[in-house]
Amino acid sequence: MATPATDANALIHARGLTKRFANLTAVDAIDFDVGRGEAFGFLGPNGAGKTSTMRMIGCVSSPSAGTLRVLGMDPDQNGPRIRARLGVVPQSDTLDVELHVDENLLTYARYFGIRRDVAKRRAEQLLDFVQLRDRARDEVEFLSGGMKRRLTIARALVNEPELLLLDEPTTGLDPQARHLVWDRLYRLKQQGVTIVLTTHYMDEAEQLCDRLVVMDKAKIVAFGSPRSLIDQYSTREVLELRFPIDSTPALDKLDGLADRIEVLPDRVLLYTDDGEAGAVAVHSRGLQPESSLVRRSTLEDVFLRLTGRSLIE
Amino acid sequence: MTGALRVLEHHLTVYRRTWKGSVFMSFVSPVLFLTAMGLGLGSLISRGPVRTVDGVSYVAFLAPGLLAATAMQSAYVETTYPIMARMQWLRTYDGMLATPIRVLDVLAGEFGWLAVRLALSSCAFFLVMVLFGTVHSGLGLLAIVVAVLTGLAFGAPIFATQRTDTSFALIGRLLITPLFLLGGVFFPIHQLPQLVQGIAWTTPLAHGVALARGLAVGAASPTAGIHLAVLLAYAAIGIVAAGITLQRRLVP
Numbered sequence: 001m002a003t004p005a006t007d008a009n010a011l012i013h014a015r016g017l018t019k020r021f022a023n024l025t026a027v028d029a030i031d032f033d034v035g036r037g038e039a040f041g042f043l044g045p046n047g048a049g050k051t052s053t054m055r056m057i058g059c060v061s062s063p064s065a066g067t068l069r070v071l072g073m074d075p076d077q078n079g080p081r082i083r084a085r086l087g088v089v090p091q092s093d094t095l096d097v098e099l100h101v102d103e104n105l106l107t108y109a110r111y112f113g114i115r116r117d118v119a120k121r122r123a124e125q126l127l128d129f130v131q132l133r134d135r136a137r138d139e140v141e142f143l144s145g146g147m148k149r150r151l152t153i154a155r156a157l158v159n160e161p162e163l164l165l166l167d168e169p170t171t172g173l174d175p176q177a178r179h180l181v182w183d184r185l186y187r188l189k190q191q192g193v194t195i196v197l198t199t200h201y202m203d204e205a206e207q208l209c210d211r212l213v214v215m216d217k218a219k220i221v222a223f224g225s226p227r228s229l230i231d232q233y234s235t236r237e238v239l240e241l242r243f244p245i246d247s248t249p250a251l252d253k254l255d256g257l258a259d260r261i262e263v264l265p266d267r268v269l270l271y272t273d274d275g276e277a278g279a280v281a282v283h284s285r286g287l288q289p290e291s292s293l294v295r296r297s298t299l300e301d302v303f304l305r306l307t308g309r310s311l312i313e
Numbered sequence: 314m315t316g317a318l319r320v321l322e323h324h325l326t327v328y329r330r331t332w333k334g335s336v337f338m339s340f341v342s343p344v345l346f347l348t349a350m351g352l353g354l355g356s357l358i359s360r361g362p363v364r365t366v367d368g369v370s371y372v373a374f375l376a377p378g379l380l381a382a383t384a385m386q387s388a389y390v391e392t393t394y395p396i397m398a399r400m401q402w403l404r405t406y407d408g409m410l411a412t413p414i415r416v417l418d419v420l421a422g423e424f425g426w427l428a429v430r431l432a433l434s435s436c437a438f439f440l441v442m443v444l445f446g447t448v449h450s451g452l453g454l455l456a457i458v459v460a461v462l463t464g465l466a467f468g469a470p471i472f473a474t475q476r477t478d479t480s481f482a483l484i485g486r487l488l489i490t491p492l493f494l495l496g497g498v499f500f501p502i503h504q505l506p507q508l509v510q511g512i513a514w515t516t517p518l519a520h521g522v523a524l525a526r527g528l529a530v531g532a533a534s535p536t537a538g539i540h541l542a543v544l545l546a547y548a549a550i551g552i553v554a555a556g557i558t559l560q561r562r563l564v565p
Contacts, residue, residue: 021565060410060564080316080413094408098327107323111412113315159412 011036011163011194012057016066019052026052028218029066034196036162039189041205041212042198043299045309048215050198051091054167057196058088071163084112087161091168093152095140101151102127102136105158112159119158126154130184146177153184164188166197170204182207202299214299214306221306226299233305234297235259237275241268241282241289257281262304271301316414320422321429323409339437342383343376347445350499351375367501369449369530376447377456377529378498380438381521384431384460388468389489391427393481396472406563416563420556427468428461435460442529450531459528462544463521469551473558488516497522517547 012034019027027049034040042050055061056068059075059082068075070082096104102123109119127133130150135143143151149169156164169185170178185208189195199205205212206226213223222229239258248268254261257278258270268289272278275294282289303309328335351372358364358371366374399405406419435457442448448456471484495509496502496518502510513519520540527534534540 058411060407062564080415083411084413086411088411090404090407090411092404094404094411096323096327096405096408097403098330103326107326108408108412110319110322111316111409111414113319113413155408156411 009036010034010069011038011071012040012196013069014067017053017056017063017068018065019049019056019061020064025218027056030213030215030218030220032213032220032223034194036194037192039185039195039197039208039210041196041209042215043200043202043205043209043212043303044198044215045200045303049218050215051167053215054165054196054198058086058165059083084159085162087156087159087164089149089152089156089164089166089169091171093148095148095151095155097140099140100136101132101138101140101143104140104151105155108155109158114159122158122160123154126157129157129187130154131180144177146173146180149173149177149181150184153181157188161193163194163196166195168198168200170199170201178204202303205299212299214303216303216307222302229299229302230297232302234301235271236273236297238295238297238301239270239272239275239278239282240293240295241270241287242266242291243268243287243289253285253287254282257285260305269301269304271297314418314421316418317421317425320409320414320418321425324422324426324429336433336437339434340441343379343438343441346379347372347376347441347447350379351445351447368532370447372445373447373449373530374526375499376442376445377453377525378522380435380442380456380460380529381463381525382493382496382498382518383438384435384464385467385518385521386489386493387431387434388427388464389471389485391430392468392472393484394478396423396475397478397481400475400559400562406559410563416560417556419563420552420559423472424465424469424552424555428465431461431464431468432457435464448529450528452531452533453529456525456528459521459525459544462541462548463517463525466517466521466544466547466551469548469555471551473551473554475555475558475562492516492518517544520544 010033014033015031016029017027018025018029030053042053044050052061056063056075057070059070059079062076071085073082075082096107099107105123105126106119109122114122127136130153132147132150132154135147140148140151153169166185170181173181182204185195189208195208197208209226211223211225213220214229215221222233224232248263251261251263254268254270258272260271262269270278279292279294282292355371355375358366409419410416438460439454439457474480495505496513496516502513502519505513520543523534524537524540527537
């Protein structure tokens with residue numbers, strides 16, 4: 001498991017961080033540190049407290065209790081100073097639909113007090129970076145979802161942030177658009193930008209995050225690198241069996257075939273280090289699954305193990 | 314306050330794309346009203362037994378009142394759906410607040426922008442008034458300031474009530490339209506029943522109309538100070554309340 005960053009060089013330091021709303025505890029005393037240059041993820045289902053945590057880090061929501069330091073400062077005291085050095089990609093785009101693509105970047109740069117000529121130069125570079133150069137003079141309204149997302153990312157980079165916060169950067173995008181976003185984020189990571197993102201996609205967390213925490217019901221239920229979490233909470237492989245409707249065999253028939261068995265509404269998951277051998281064993285017991293699939297363990301399996309529920313309901 | 318200026322700059326950037334239509338409308342509306350009501354209806358009055366209203370021609374009586382009432386209506390339009398859009402539908406404010414911009418900057422920027430918009434449309438209106446010969450005093454120029462204040466006196470409290478868009482139509486029907494018709498714009502308030510007069514004087518419009526009219530026709534009113542105080546109070550308290558609303562909505 002990756003060693004947690006020490007407090008001294010942590011860009012984000014949280015202890016007992018809590019956010020309460022009227023009758024709901026959205027974030028319940030969580031601890032974490034994010035080090036410089038890291039790509040750090042919050043993985044969890046909707047309502048786990050990821051966005052509330054991100055809003056506190058982004059200094060737009062005050063913690064109800066606990067300690068939070070961002071870039072070494074207290075968000076309650078130094079909100080604007082911290083935000084000047086953050087890039088924020090919110091869950092839903094907040095682009096100016098009344099403005100052109102390039103104007104979106106220019107006006108946003110002005111919020112940071114960036115000089116117009118500098119802003120203009122950066123806008124051009126960023127439009128290149130997110131591959132929207134040829135759409136510079138277009139209305140934002142007519143961009144596809146993936147393009148809007150890329151523009152939002154470009155906008156978040158206009159102040160050359162040290163820390164980039166992305167709340168579900170690819171939710172709702174088609175696979176191609178997602179991969180393009182991932183590729184750009186990967187490049188930023190290579191350039192040394194510290195990235196904090198939330199996601200409910202296991203593959204996103206596995207692709208991008210050096211370290212992540214798994215959140216469920218306002219708490220952190222596990223943390224580590226994607227690989228270490230899989231090693232710790234799952235097996236090397238998973239055998240997925242699908243049986244004809246209403247003929248899922250009694251669990252005892254599968255007894256002993258795997259380290260752990262999960263029965264989902266539509267399929268049965270057998271956690272084992274050798275999926276093929278498991279499949280052979282299933283057949284040798286006279287069971288006839290409609291289909292069987294051997295795959296590598298993912299964070300989805302980790303989440304299932306930790307919470308007993310799948311990540312996306 | 315540089316943050317507020319940047320919010321203002323954002324609005325200017327957006328306005329650069331729509332200003333032509335908006336400026337055109339700022340002239341069309343007063344020309345239509347002063348022609349139809351002022352000259353059309355006014356000619357009937359001038360042939361009647363009284364000939365003048367409160368000592369001036371009907372169009373001269375009407376114009377300054379309409380100036381203030383138009384500012385009220387513009388402020389109502391500007392502080393309802395567009396604010397809801399920036400706050401909730403388009404989340405423009407959330408975008409701003411992810412930068413060094415603070416809630417206070419958003420507040421100051423919005424009201425600064427509202428004042429600019431009101432000043433622009435009131436200047437257009439004033440020009441039309443001059444063309445219709447209804448400005449009888451150099452002090453009349455100050456009626457523009459009064460119109461802006463009247464707009465803010467309505468816009469700020471309306472901004473503060475932002476919760477759901479269902480209330481907007483209600484505000485329009487139960488407050489703005491009745492005031493437009495009964496707030497002393499088209500005929501003197503003192504012709505109304507005592508009770509309605511009382512109600513009218515609790516709202517900013519009657520004060521804005523009285524003040525603007527006094528300045529335009531050059532008849533200084535002894536109660537000018539009270540009118541001004543009422544407008545300032547509505548605007549100031551409204552802006553503070555709007556700030557609380559914004560704070561609650563944007564950074565819960």
